[in-house]
Amino acid sequence: MAGGPLTHLDETGAANMVDVSAKAETAREATAEGRVSMAPATLSAILAGDAAKGDVIGTARLAGIMAAKKTADLIPLCHPLPISKAKVEIAPVDDGLVVTATVRVTGRTGVEMEALTAASVACLTIYDMAKAMDKAMEIGGIRLLEKTGGKSGHWRRPEPDTDIA
Amino acid sequence: MAGGPLTHLDETGAANMVDVSAKAETAREATAEGRVSMAPATLSAILAGDAAKGDVIGTARLAGIMAAKKTADLIPLCHPLPISKAKVEIAPVDDGLVVTATVRVTGRTGVEMEALTAASVACLTIYDMAKAMDKAMEIGGIRLLEKTGGKSGHWRRPEPDTDIA
Amino acid sequence: MAGGPLTHLDETGAANMVDVSAKAETAREATAEGRVSMAPATLSAILAGDAAKGDVIGTARLAGIMAAKKTADLIPLCHPLPISKAKVEIAPVDDGLVVTATVRVTGRTGVEMEALTAASVACLTIYDMAKAMDKAMEIGGIRLLEKTGGKSGHWRRPEPDTDIA
Amino acid sequence: MAGGPLTHLDETGAANMVDVSAKAETAREATAEGRVSMAPATLSAILAGDAAKGDVIGTARLAGIMAAKKTADLIPLCHPLPISKAKVEIAPVDDGLVVTATVRVTGRTGVEMEALTAASVACLTIYDMAKAMDKAMEIGGIRLLEKTGGKSGHWRRPEPDTDIA
Amino acid sequence: MAGGPLTHLDETGAANMVDVSAKAETAREATAEGRVSMAPATLSAILAGDAAKGDVIGTARLAGIMAAKKTADLIPLCHPLPISKAKVEIAPVDDGLVVTATVRVTGRTGVEMEALTAASVACLTIYDMAKAMDKAMEIGGIRLLEKTGGKSGHWRRPEPDTDIA
Amino acid sequence: MAGGPLTHLDETGAANMVDVSAKAETAREATAEGRVSMAPATLSAILAGDAAKGDVIGTARLAGIMAAKKTADLIPLCHPLPISKAKVEIAPVDDGLVVTATVRVTGRTGVEMEALTAASVACLTIYDMAKAMDKAMEIGGIRLLEKTGGKSGHWRRPEPDTDIA
Numbered sequence: 003m004a005g006g007p008l009t010h011l012d013e014t015g016a017a018n019m020v021d022v023s024a025k026a027e028t029a030r031e032a033t034a035e036g037r038v039s040m041a042p043a044t045l046s047a048i049l050a051g052d053a054a055k056g057d058v059i060g061t062a063r064l065a066g067i068m069a070a071k072k073t074a075d076l077i078p079l080c081h082p083l084p085i086s087k088a089k090v091e092i093a094p095v096d097d098g099l100v101v102t103a104t105v106r107v108t109g110r111t112g113v114e115m116e117a118l119t120a121a122s123v124a125c126l127t128i129y130d131m132a133k134a135m136d137k138a139m140e141i142g143g144i145r146l147l148e149k150t151g152g153k154s155g156h157w158r159r160p161e162p163d164t165d166i167a
Numbered sequence: 168m169a170g171g172p173l174t175h176l177d178e179t180g181a182a183n184m185v186d187v188s189a190k191a192e193t194a195r196e197a198t199a200e201g202r203v204s205m206a207p208a209t210l211s212a213i214l215a216g217d218a219a220k221g222d223v224i225g226t227a228r229l230a231g232i233m234a235a236k237k238t239a240d241l242i243p244l245c246h247p248l249p250i251s252k253a254k255v256e257i258a259p260v261d262d263g264l265v266v267t268a269t270v271r272v273t274g275r276t277g278v279e280m281e282a283l284t285a286a287s288v289a290c291l292t293i294y295d296m297a298k299a300m301d302k303a304m305e306i307g308g309i310r311l312l313e314k315t316g317g318k319s320g321h322w323r324r325p326e327p328d329t330d331i332a
Numbered sequence: 333m334a335g336g337p338l339t340h341l342d343e344t345g346a347a348n349m350v351d352v353s354a355k356a357e358t359a360r361e362a363t364a365e366g367r368v369s370m371a372p373a374t375l376s377a378i379l380a381g382d383a384a385k386g387d388v389i390g391t392a393r394l395a396g397i398m399a400a401k402k403t404a405d406l407i408p409l410c411h412p413l414p415i416s417k418a419k420v421e422i423a424p425v426d427d428g429l430v431v432t433a434t435v436r437v438t439g440r441t442g443v444e445m446e447a448l449t450a451a452s453v454a455c456l457t458i459y460d461m462a463k464a465m466d467k468a469m470e471i472g473g474i475r476l477l478e479k480t481g482g483k484s485g486h487w488r489r490p491e492p493d494t495d496i497a
Numbered sequence: 498m499a500g501g502p503l504t505h506l507d508e509t510g511a512a513n514m515v516d517v518s519a520k521a522e523t524a525r526e527a528t529a530e531g532r533v534s535m536a537p538a539t540l541s542a543i544l545a546g547d548a549a550k551g552d553v554i555g556t557a558r559l560a561g562i563m564a565a566k567k568t569a570d571l572i573p574l575c576h577p578l579p580i581s582k583a584k585v586e587i588a589p590v591d592d593g594l595v596v597t598a599t600v601r602v603t604g605r606t607g608v609e610m611e612a613l614t615a616a617s618v619a620c621l622t623i624y625d626m627a628k629a630m631d632k633a634m635e636i637g638g639i640r641l642l643e644k645t646g647g648k649s650g651h652w653r654r655p656e657p658d659t660d661i662a
Numbered sequence: 663m664a665g666g667p668l669t670h671l672d673e674t675g676a677a678n679m680v681d682v683s684a685k686a687e688t689a690r691e692a693t694a695e696g697r698v699s700m701a702p703a704t705l706s707a708i709l710a711g712d713a714a715k716g717d718v719i720g721t722a723r724l725a726g727i728m729a730a731k732k733t734a735d736l737i738p739l740c741h742p743l744p745i746s747k748a749k750v751e752i753a754p755v756d757d758g759l760v761v762t763a764t765v766r767v768t769g770r771t772g773v774e775m776e777a778l779t780a781a782s783v784a785c786l787t788i789y790d791m792a793k794a795m796d797k798a799m800e801i802g803g804i805r806l807l808e809k810t811g812g813k814s815g816h817w818r819r820p821e822p823d824t825d826i827a
Numbered sequence: 828m829a830g831g832p833l834t835h836l837d838e839t840g841a842a843n844m845v846d847v848s849a850k851a852e853t854a855r856e857a858t859a860e861g862r863v864s865m866a867p868a869t870l871s872a873i874l875a876g877d878a879a880k881g882d883v884i885g886t887a888r889l890a891g892i893m894a895a896k897k898t899a900d901l902i903p904l905c906h907p908l909p910i911s912k913a914k915v916e917i918a919p920v921d922d923g924l925v926v927t928a929t930v931r932v933t934g935r936t937g938v939e940m941e942a943l944t945a946a947s948v949a950c951l952t953i954y955d956m957a958k959a960m961d962k963a964m965e966i967g968g969i970r971l972l973e974k975t976g977g978k979s980g981h982w983r984r985p986e987p988d989t990d991i992a
Contacts, residue, residue, distance in 0.1 A: 006211055008223065009299040012914070017222040019911035023854060023931045028325050028571075029518060038930070046832050048174055057182040058173065060512070062391050064573050065243050068398075071569055071577055072241065074896055076288050077295050077320070078230050078889050082896055082909050084577050086605055087516035089507070106518045110911055110933075114302070115295050118659050122287045122306070123241050123281055130242045131182070134174040135277070137314070137322055141201075141287070142307030149302070160243075182390070184397050184735050188359060188419035188436045193353070194683060195436055219385050223679070225885050229738050232679050233893075237733055237792055239401055243394050248402055250680035251770055256670070271683045273770075275438075336574055339541055339629040340551065342749075347720070349727050351747035353689060357525040366636075377503055388503065388513040390758045395573050402588030404731055406618050406726050407625045412731055412744050427635050438744055440768075442552065444632070445625050452617045452636070454572050460572045460610050461512070464504040465611070467644070467652055471531075471617070479632070486612070524848060555720050555842070559903050562844050563728075566899055568909055579907050581935055582846035584837070601848045603935075668872055668883065669959040677882040696966075707833055718833065725903050736897065736948050737955045738890050738906050772913040775955050775963070775967070782947045789904045790940050791842070794834040797939070797974070797982055800949070800986070801861075802967030809962070817962055 017077045025110040030151030031087075032105055034117035036125045036144040040096040044136040049094055059092045059132045064100070066124030070105050073119045073166050083109045085116060090114070090124050098139070102127055102147075107140035112152050118144060175244050184244045190275040195316030197270055199282035201290045201309040204263040207318045211303040213293070214259055223296045224257045227266070231255035231289030235270050242286070248274045250281060255289050266290055267312075278319050283309060340409050349409045355440040360481030361417075362435055364447035366455045366474040369428040374466040378458070379424055388461045389422045392431070396454030400435050403449045413439045415446060420454050422462035428469070431455055432477075442482050450475060504609070507575050514574045520605040525646030527600055529612035531620045531639040534593040544589055544622070553585045553626045557596070559620030561585035565600050566616045578604045580611060585619050590654060596620055597642075598618040608648050670739050679739045685770040688812030694777035694798055696785045696804040699758040704796040707787070709754055719752045720793045722761070726750035726784030726801060730765050733779045743769045750784050758799070761785055762807075772812050782826060835904050844904045850935040853975030857930055858941035861969040863990045864923040869961040873953070874919055883956045884917045887926070891915035895930050898944045908934045910941060915949050915959030925966070926950055927972075937977050943969060 012018050034159065041061040047117045048058045067088045074082040087106035092099055099100075103120035105113040177183050205213075213223045232253045239247040253269035257264055268285035270278040290306040297304065311322045342348050348468040371380075378388045397418045404412040417436035422429055433450035455471040461467065478488045507513050518588035536542075543553045562583045569577040587594055600608040603640035620636040627634065643653045673677050702706075708718045727748045734742040747766035752759055763780035765773040785801040792799065810819045837843050859971035865873075892913045899907040917924055928945035930938040943991045950966040957964065973983045 008216055008297060010222075010226075010296045011566040016888060016916070017226045017892075017908075018888075019895075019913040021914075021931060023933055025911075027963070034516070044274065051173055057175075057390060060387060061175075061182045061243055061394060063511060063513075064391060064394055065241065067512075067568075067574055069241055072237075074238065075893075076234055076241075078226055078893055079291050080295060081911065082577075082907075084579060084604070084909060085514075086518035086576065087515075091511070106516060108518055109909070111542075114298060115291065116866035117274075117292055118294060118306075122291060125309070126280065126283055126287060127242050129283060130245060131175045132173060133279060137311055138324060140308070141309035143311075144290075144306035145304070146298075151288075159303060167274055181421070182397075183393075183420070184415075184418040186419075186436060188416035188438055222885065226889060228676060228678075229886060229889055233735075233738055235679075240398075243398055244837065246416065247412075247742075248729075249414060249744060249769070250679075251683035251741065253679040254681075255678070256676070268362075271681060273683055274414070313400060338553075338627060340548055340556075340626045346723060346751070347556045347727075348723075349730075349745075349748040351749075351766060353746035353768055358546075364645060381503055387505075391505075391512045391573055395571065395599060399571055402567075402571065405728075406560065406564055406571075408556055411746065412742075413753070414744060435650050439744070445621065448621055448624060448636075452621060455639075456610065456613055456617060457572050459613060460575060461505045462503060463609060463641075467641055468654060469640070471639035473618075474636035474639075475634070476628075476632055489633060495675055498970060541861070553716065553721065556724060558723055558843075559721060563900075563903055565844075577907075579909060579934070580844075581848035581850075582848075583844040586841070601833065601846060603848055641957075668957060670882075670956045672885075677886045678863055689871055717835075721835075721842045721903055725901065729901055732897075736890065736894055736901075737952050738886055740955060774958060776953065778951055778954060778966075782951060784941055785969075786940065786947060787902050789943060790905060791835045792833060793939060793971075797971055798984060799970070801943075801969035804950070804966035804969075805964070806958075806962055811881065819963060 017079060022081060022110040025127040027108055028151050029108055030107050030112045032114045032117040032149040033147045034121045035100060035102045035147055036121035037098055037100045038125050038128045038139055038141050040139040041136050044132050045098055047135060048132055061131060062127040063092055064092045065127035066103055066120040069123030070116045070120040073116045077115050080101060080115050081111050083107045090120055099128055112149055114146050114149055179203055187246060187275040190295040192273055192275055193316050194273050195277045196314045197248030197279045197282040197314040199286045200267045201292045202263055202265045202314055203290050203304055203306050206301050209297050210263055210296040212300060213297055226256045226296060227289040227292040228257055230292035235281045235285040238281045242280050244296060245280050246276050248272045253285060255285055256289035261272060263295055277314055279311050279314055339365035351408035352411060352440040357438055357440055359438050359482050361441045362442060362444045362447040362479040363402045364451045365430060365432045367428055368455050368458045368469055368471050371466050371467040374462050375428055377465060378462055391418045391461060392454045392457040393422055396433055396450040399453030400446045400450040407445050410445050410481045411441050413437045416469055418450060420450055429458055442479055444476050444479055452482045517576060517605040518641035520547040522603055522605055524603050525550050525607045527607060527609045527612040527644040528642045529616045530595060530596045530642055532593055532599045532614050533620050533623045533634055533636050535634040536631050539627050540593055542630060543627055555617045556626060558585045558587055559621040560622035561598055563620060564618030565611045565615040568611045575610050578602045583615060594623055596609055600657050607644055609641050609644055665770045682741060682770040687768055688811050689768050692772060692777040693762060693775040693807045694781045695762045695807055696781035696800055697758055697760045698785050698788045698801050700799040704792050705758055706728050707795060708792055721791060722784045722787040723750045723752055725787035726763055726780040729783030730776045730780040733776045737775050740775050741771050743767050748780060750780055759788055764799040772809055774806050774809055808819055845926055847906060847935040852933055852935055853976050854933050855937045856939045857937060857939040857942040857948045857974040858972045860925060860927045860972055861946035862923055863950050863953045863964055863966050864926045865964040870923055872960060873957055887949040888915045888917055888954040890952035891928055891945040894948030895945040896939060902940050905940050906936050908932045913945060915945055922946055932943050938976055939971050942953045950969050956983060
């Protein structure tokens with residue numbers, strides 16, 4: 003599971019933005035997910051509201067998409083990337099909601115952080131919109147599912163790994 | 168665990184920023200945490216680097232603090248708040264790193280989202296800085312530990328709840 | 333209709349952010365509106381989509397609320413304000429959609445620009461989401477309807493003024 | 498006037514950022530305009546100030562250029578684009594000021610929203626700088642004049658269309 | 663010249679945003695300056711342009727004012743502050759231009775960084791607008807001139823200190 | 828030392844973002860430096876803290892890198908650029924700290940402003956973190972050392988030029 007060195011640290015250990023200028027500009031895509039676990043009554047309220055108006059889930063989905071565009075502003079050593087697609091889907095599961103985010107770019111570095119950031123901020127937005135009902139909600143399972151493109155090529159999460167936070 | 172209604176939805180179900188202008192300006196504080204679970208070799212590399220230079224953990228801590236200040240820009244219906252303190256601590260646990268974020272404000276609404284956002288972005292930054300070694304890291308256990316101040320008063324997470332994502 | 337001097341210009345004519353530090357911190361509110369006129373088929377498509385999913389109107393409403401929080405970042409001489417409420421409503425009219433934005437703050441200066449910015453960005457978002465169908469849509473009628481609070485007190489737009497862009 | 502479907506809505510009606518990764522990177526340009534109608538005394542004051550110092554109009558022009566760069570941050574489903582030119586011109590007309598904004602990019606999607614956003618924010622800035630004199634000013638006539646480049650090619654606003662808000 | 667400890671470091675040496683919640687909300691002001699030294703021909707071109715159009719100096723002044731509002735976004739441990747005034751003045755001196763920035767707030771912490779950031783960004787903007795003529799320009803003399811308010815009270819730069827970068 | 832015209836001013840003298848769309852996309856790099864001069868006790872405290880924890884210098888380095896990404900947001904007429912590398916180094920000199928920033932891009936315009944902005948904000952951050960000890964610190968010597976790429980090609984600062992602010 004562990005591969006190369008900590009590439010953000012230069013020879014003296016100082017954090018710097020990795021030089022990607024020699025990398026080829028290729029099509030890259032990443033998909034990440036996250037989950038919000040919550041009390042059954044909270045989930046019911048969100049889903050009922052969603053059935054009628056779509057607002058909790060719709061707001062979280064937009065927040066995730068907009069966050070994908072802010073990734074380089076949030077993560078200190080991320081490169082700014084002109085992403086060409088961002089899609090966020092939110093679906094109910096037994097104990098809450100699962101968020102899946104897919105981001106695509108034609109660029110010199112991948113969009114794993116954009117997908118993970120989109121998923122995280124969508125989860126935070128769900129928390130924000132339902133916290134008046136349920137402060138004990140928990141966000142977890144934020145992980146990369148798959149990435150394609152770039153020198154390291156295709157990566158897919160090894161096992162189905164169904165445990166959630 | 169479930170309390171009031173979904174306060175971000177108005178009578179027609181449309182999402183809107185809740186009016187807090189009638190609330191008193193009081194001292195409020197919130198503490199949240201999050202965890203990044205990772206392969207043992209990844210944790211060792213981060214801690215070794217940290218012992219020598221402090222950069223992975225130091226960078227994540229700063230990213231979390233700066234993210235607390237961006238909360239209202241990320242979470243669509245959050246109120247902008249002039250936070251008076253933001254503290255992020257990162258410590259190793261068995262299978263990774265745990266991030267604890269505390270935010271304080273004197274204002275008309277609480278800083279739960281600021282603390283949760285700080286914890287989330289610190290975790291994402293850890294992922295970013297170590298992902299060359301370990302793409303399978305997982306972020307979880309993002310949850311509110313405690314909040315004080317405001318009309319709803321003191322809230323503390325019910326049980327110790329030690330499971331992590 | 334014309335009142336005082338151009339207060340953003342100092343004695344030498346240079347643009348500067350007006351000093352409001354001597355003003356009292358009072359409750360202030362402003363309401364503004366804007367309209368997007370469009371082909372009947374465009375309006376029908378938006379409303380049909382809205383009836384089913386709520387997304388064009390829901391997205392524009394959120395964009396307007398989030399833009400209210402960015403006003404001081406967009407308008408060079410606006411003061412940053414911790415707004416306590418932002419509400420954006422969008423309703424169909426004969427030839428398109430009308431956006432109404434209300435913003436509230438307890439502060440040293442008013443929120444007219446926040447309300448106008450929210451209305452403008454909601455209109456731009458409607459344009460963005462429907463432009464594949466209808467590039468000839470036009471945004472107009474962006475104007476302040478009412479403001480309360482502050483030294484200049486209550487102001488309401490003189491006549492009903494029903495003409496639109 | 499009405500063409501294709503509402504391309505921001507996916508098959509389930511959820512708003513998402515359209516995938517443009519398969520589009521060719523071509524030169525694209527868009528021109529948009531907007532107007533601020535105002536009392537004659539307000540226009541005179543602005544023009545007199547402008548003749549002497551250039552500040553109201555100069556400030557609005559810069560605000561428009563800077564806003565073009567923030568478009569993807571303001572409009573939820575806009576793609577971030579590394580624009581290669583932004584020009585904002587402001588000229589007096591009978592009842593106020595007309596703003597014309599032109600934006601250019603070499604990219605996978607057009608810059609209509611960047612031009613419209615630049616025009617809108619320049620108009621809002623004019624309002625901000627003159628509102629102490631004239632709160633009844635109205636912003637209107639925000640519309641696309643022309644776009645070139647991309648698969649949909651050249652589009653020019655059909656009729657001269659001289660009515661303003 | 664040296665006073666207290668490095669207050670941004672907590673007991674373990676980790677950087678954190680200092681807690682100012684116990685401080686009183688008082689009126690505070692800070693003034694800072696900076697200089698851009700340049701070739702005589704560059705200064706002449708700027709001043710000639712300025713006499714006629716005002717744009718280099720006008721643009722730099724606005725950039726400084728807008729940067730004051732972004733200070734907490736730029737400086738990791740700065741508190742966000744709702745500044746009540748920002749004024750930037752630019753005047754020619756023998757070998758270039760001197761920028762003076764004054765910022766005011768009613769808040770729990772001072773605005774030294776806001777004034778210094780405004781001066782720095784105004785200088786950078788002057789460089790940007792004239793760099794096609796003169797890449798060897800140098801920015802220097804960025805320093806606090808005076809601050810008032812807060813527990814530490816009035817501070818004025820000890821000696822006239824006329825040397826510049 | 829003085830070369831071409833003030834290229835940000837169009838034929839009428841109005842400030843506009845220069846059109847770079849006809850320029851070739853080439854590899855470009857720029858290096859800039861800046862210095863913070865301070866009392867010996869301040870420098871000792873920073874270096875001692877740095878030896879133990881690395882935080883003042885580490886924080887300033889990150890602030891510089893993040894600022895490079897915000898350049899187009901700060902400098903009104905700068906083009907947004909997807910930078911491919913940003914490196915900030917900070918070293919002690921006799922009377923303080925010297926910051927060196929290098930930025931790289933493959934793009935249509937250079938990254939001089941990104942390097943200068945990174946150096947400036949790193950210096951401001953050093954000031955912020957040490958100002959409780961020493962308000963009289965001064966930032967100076969902010970200047971371009973070298974640039975490569977683009978039509979104007981290689982430029983290197985003429986003389987060693989060791990004077991500092």
